[in-house]
Amino acid sequence: xxxxxxxxxxxxxxxxxxxxxxxxxxxxxASAFLTACASKPPATAFDRTVTHALPATDNTPLxxxxxxxxxxxxxxxxxxxxxxxxxALQMRIALARAATKTLxxxxxxxxxxxxxxxxxxxxxxxxxxxxxxxxxxDDLNFKDIDQVMAGLNSHKNIEIxxxxxxxxxxxxxxxxxxNLFTQIGHFTRRMHNKAMIADNQLAxxxxxxxxxxxxxxxxxxxxxxxxxxxxxxxxxxVSASFDDYWNSSLAYPLGVLNKQTFEPKELxxxxxxxxxxxxxxxDPYNAKPLNATPLAAQIAGRQxxxxxxxxxxxxxxxxxxxxxxxxxISPPMQRLGELMKDAHKDFLIVxxxxxxxxxxxxxxxxxxxxxxxxxxxxNSLAATDAVAVQxxxxxxRVPLLKQGVExxxxxxxxxxxxAGFAGSQSRASLHAKTYVIDRRILVIGSMNLDPRSAxxxxxxxxxxxxxxxxxxxxxxxxxxxxxxxSYHVTLADEAQLTYLRSIGAPPSLLVWTDVENGxxxxxxxxxQAGLYRNLLTGLFSLxxxxxxx
Numbered sequence: 001x002x003x004x005x006x007x008x009x010x011x012x013x014x015x016x017x018x019x020x021x022x023x024x025x026x027x028x029x030a031s032a033f034l035t036a037c038a039s040k041p042p043a044t045a046f047d048r049t050v051t052h053a054l055p056a057t058d059n060t061p062l063x064x065x066x067x068x069x070x071x072x073x074x075x076x077x078x079x080x081x082x083x084x085x086x087x088a089l090q091m092r093i094a095l096a097r098a099a100t101k102t103l104x105x106x107x108x109x110x111x112x113x114x115x116x117x118x119x120x121x122x123x124x125x126x127x128x129x130x131x132x133x134x135x136x137x138d139d140l141n142f143k144d145i146d147q148v149m150a151g152l153n154s155h156k157n158i159e160i161x162x163x164x165x166x167x168x169x170x171x172x173x174x175x176x177x178x179n180l181f182t183q184i185g186h187f188t189r190r191m192h193n194k195a196m197i198a199d200n201q202l203a204x205x206x207x208x209x210x211x212x213x214x215x216x217x218x219x220x221x222x223x224x225x226x227x228x229x230x231x232x233x234x235x236x237x238v239s240a241s242f243d244d245y246w247n248s249s250l251a252y253p254l255g256v257l258n259k260q261t262f263e264p265k266e267l268x269x270x271x272x273x274x275x276x277x278x279x280x281x282x283d284p285y286n287a288k289p290l291n292a293t294p295l296a297a298q299i300a301g302r303q304x305x306x307x308x309x310x311x312x313x314x315x316x317x318x319x320x321x322x323x324x325x326x327x328x329i330s331p332p333m334q335r336l337g338e339l340m341k342d343a344h345k346d347f348l349i350v351x352x353x354x355x356x357x358x359x360x361x362x363x364x365x366x367x368x369x370x371x372x373x374x375x376x377x378x379n380s381l382a383a384t385d386a387v388a389v390q391x392x393x394x395x396x397r398v399p400l401l402k403q404g405v406e407x408x409x410x411x412x413x414x415x416x417x418x419a420g421f422a423g424s425q426s427r428a429s430l431h432a433k434t435y436v437i438d439r440r441i442l443v444i445g446s447m448n449l450d451p452r453s454a455x456x457x458x459x460x461x462x463x464x465x466x467x468x469x470x471x472x473x474x475x476x477x478x479x480x481x482x483x484x485x486s487y488h489v490t491l492a493d494e495a496q497l498t499y500l501r502s503i504g505a506p507p508s509l510l511v512w513t514d515v516e517n518g519x520x521x522x523x524x525x526x527x528q529a530g531l532y533r534n535l536l537t538g539l540f541s542l543x544x545x546x547x548x549x
Contacts, residue, residue, distance in 0.1 A: 042249035043161075046256050050247050051134065053239035054102040054200045061296035062098060062201035069299070069308070070232050077234035078306030079464055081444075081472055082227040085216030086286045088208055089115055091229055092196055093287050096122035098295040099198040104242050105135045106195045108446070109209035112148045114277075115217045116210050118287050120148055121274035127157035128271075136246055138191040139165040151270035153254045154262040160254040161246065163191040164321055189321040191245065192446050192457035194227075195238050202295065203230045203238040205462055206444055207433045214431070217285050221385070223431035224410070224480070226350075226473070228444050228462060231299070231306055237313035241460065248318040309466035314445075316458035332447045332461035333454045337363075339437050339463070346373040348436040348477045352410075352429070354378040355392040355450040356400065365403030373406070377481055379430045380409035380512075381537060382528040389450065391537045394526075397489060398509050407489040408481040411514060412528055434473055442470040483515035487527060500524065 057063075069078060082088040096103055096119070103126050110116065127133045135149075139162045153160045197203045206227030212218040214225055230238065245251060281287070298304045314332040340347055340363070347367060354376065356364065364374050381390050400407055410430040435443040445461030447453045464470070480486060492500075492511045500507060508524035515521070526533075 043252040043256075044249050046253055048161075048251075048253050051132075052243050052247075053104065053197070053236075056200045056233075056236045056239075058101065058199075060100050060199045060201065061294070062100075062199045062299070065296040065299035066201055066232055069306070073232075073308040075233075075310060076308040077230055077232035077311050078304075078308050079231070079311070079462075079466065079469055080229040080305050080307065081469060082204070082206070082229060083473075083476055085208075085214060085222070085225070088204075088206075088225070088227050089118070089215040089217070089285065089287060091227075092119055092204060093122045094292065094295050095196055095198045095202055095204060096126050098202065099126050099131045100129075101131060101199050102197075103131050103133045103199075104195070104197040104239065104246075105133075105210075106191075106193050106242050106245060107136075107210050108138045108140070108190065108192045108194060109211055110135070110137045110149075111209075111211040113212045113217075114281055115212050115215045115285060115287075117148060117274060117277045118281060118285065119210055120152060121278050123158070124152055124155070124271060124274055127152075127155050131157060133158040134242075134246060135160045136163055136191075136242070136251060137161075138163045140190050147260075148270060148274070150254065150258050150260045151262050151267055153258075154267050161251040162254055162257055163245065163248075163252075164189065164250045165252055165257055188456055189324065190457050191318075191321065192453070193241070193245070193315070193460045194446050195242060195460065197235060197239050197242060198295075200239045201231065201235055203235045204228070205230065205238060205446075205460060207431050207446060215285070220427065222428050224428060226432040226434050226444060226476070228464070229304075229306075230311070230462065231304075232308075234311045234313055234462070237315075238460075241313070241315045245318050245458075248322060250318065250322055307466055307469050309464055309469065311465065312463040313460070314463060315460040318458065320458050328455075330447075330454050330459065332445060332459050335463060336435060336443055336447070336461065339441055339443065340367070340435075343367060343372050343437050345438045346375070346436075347438075348434075348474055349374070349376045349449060350378075350430070350432050350434045350477060350480075351376070351449040352379045352384070352431050352433070353386055353389045353393075353448040353450050353452070355389060355452075356396050357451070358396075358399075360449065361396055361399045361403060364400065364405050368404035374404070375406040375408070375477070375481065376400070377408045377410060377430065377477065377486060380411060380487055380529070381526040381533055382530075383410045383412040383427075383429045385429050387533055387537055390533075392450070394537065398491065401489070401491045401510075408486040409489055409512070410480070410486050434477075436470050436474045436477065439470045439474050440467050441465055442473050444473070483513065483520070487512040487514045487523075492524075 082091055103123060112120070123133050137160065149160055152158050194207065194209060195203055195205045204227050207225045208214040208227050213221045213223045216222060295304065312335065314335045316330055316332065320328055367374050378393065384390055397407060410428065412427050433445060433447055442464045443461055445459060447459040447461050453459050490511050492508055496511060497507060505524065512523040512527050513520060
């Protein structure tokens with residue numbers, strides 16, 4: 001076995017770095033608390049119309065196409081897994097083109113980058129054809145709501161709202177930073193839901209936000225993610241949840257926060273710019289379905305590849321953020337816990353941000369002790385885009401392994417052709433949130449297994465009772481944990497410990513193994529993470545932030 005020993009970090013380096021970081025953190029806090037922040041009135045205090053989803057019984061091409069299928073599958077809804085970034089982008093654009101009356105979008109992040117503008121252009125196309133477009137975006141990424149969205153918001157058929165604002169477009173960096181520290185409880189609670197709904201008939205839910213990195217379109221970062229297209233009765237539940245958030249007291253009209261004004265000619269310019277962007281980028285970024293066979297025709301011709309099954313939609317109430325309570329129990333998390341405890345054969349977990357705490361280790365251990373295979377795929381320190389979370393996760397690796405849990409960490413570089421989670425030569429990071437129980441039940445949505453999803457963020461999840469779909473995602477899981485895609489984390493055995501002692505290397509309770517160019521490699525420290533990420537992890541482990549991870 002070839003050993004790749006990473007350089008041991010000196011105590012002096014760690015102490016200096018941690019000391020400097022602590023001083024900087026305290027200075028930021030002191031500066032921020034010097035300024036008091038006036039709280040905003042509720043969104044209901046502004047001129048804001050209460051609107052609702054289109055009735056599911058309204059006549060639309062999508063409704064007409066789905067009715068025969070729903071009649072043939074009473075009590076069931078249709079689903080299609082979107083495992084590649086290209087499929088996910090194409091389906092969203094096709095969904096926007098399929099809408100004839102309403103198009104609703106709810107996202108934690110919505111960027112005005114290459115794919116973001118393609119999607120915004122598709123939404124504008126729908127609005128120009130009489131479709132009512134509602135878009136709800138969390139405020140944490142308000143900086144990305146720039147000229148295009150503000151311009152689209154002036155369209156008579158488009159309205160954009162911002163959820164739980166702690167700053168606004170006309171505030172400076174200092175004001176927003178001050179708000180962050182003086183309203184930390186308000187700031188840390190975010191709307192993490194992701195959904196897109198056409199005519200209350202078709203919906204896409206899952207882990208993807210709107211941005212190049214989610215659709216295999218970024219040259220820097222590629223998030224491996226999974227969504228699901230849902231058709232039929234379950235869509236009404238997704239729409240009802242959207243309405244709850246859209247009409248909540250934390251959903252502010254964009255015009256209240258963004259003071260830009262737009263003349264009709266400026267909207268025309270935005271339209272021209274988006275059309276030009278489409279002509280330039282649609283083919284290179286595989287957005288062609290906007291000009292392909294309409295979804296209604298694909299459904300009617302049984303060409304969409306829908307799998308029909310019984311399903312449940314579980315979602316947090318906006319009051320989780322509006323009126324936080326320590327007694328609140330998250331419906332998506334609660335349902336996953338119930339299903340997990342009923343597992344008989346295996347429980348497969350894909351959670352990029354995974355912080356189980358002692359209670360989670362105990363629960364998973366109870367499963368393994370009665371013969372259930374528990375396998376977890378999460379990000380490695382080198383792959384994660386949230387180093388702080390690693391500080392919350394890493395102390396539980398050894399306890400999990402001692403309980404018999406299989407542990408895999410996603411590699412930051414992938415060498416295989418695009419398939420499922422794998423693909424680009426850019427830095428890769430896991431972002432999917434999927435759970436498979438006994439290859440019979442698939443849970444997919446926005447929810448990670450961490451305290452943030454349980455107690456702070458609002459989340460949603462589809463519970464699909466379908467052996468074919470569960471098996472499909474289980475197969476993707478098996479490919480993703482292969483040694484070319486992920487590190488297998490195990491406890492060091494006695495032979496490995498003896499070898500380390502013989503060469504004077506520091507003892508390590510953990511061993512990471514992978515395969516590169518056909519060669520098996522092993523590590524005794526977090527592979528490929530580097531000094532900076534290791535120091536940051538050490539810093540966050542010293543801060544009292546466990547409840548925020």
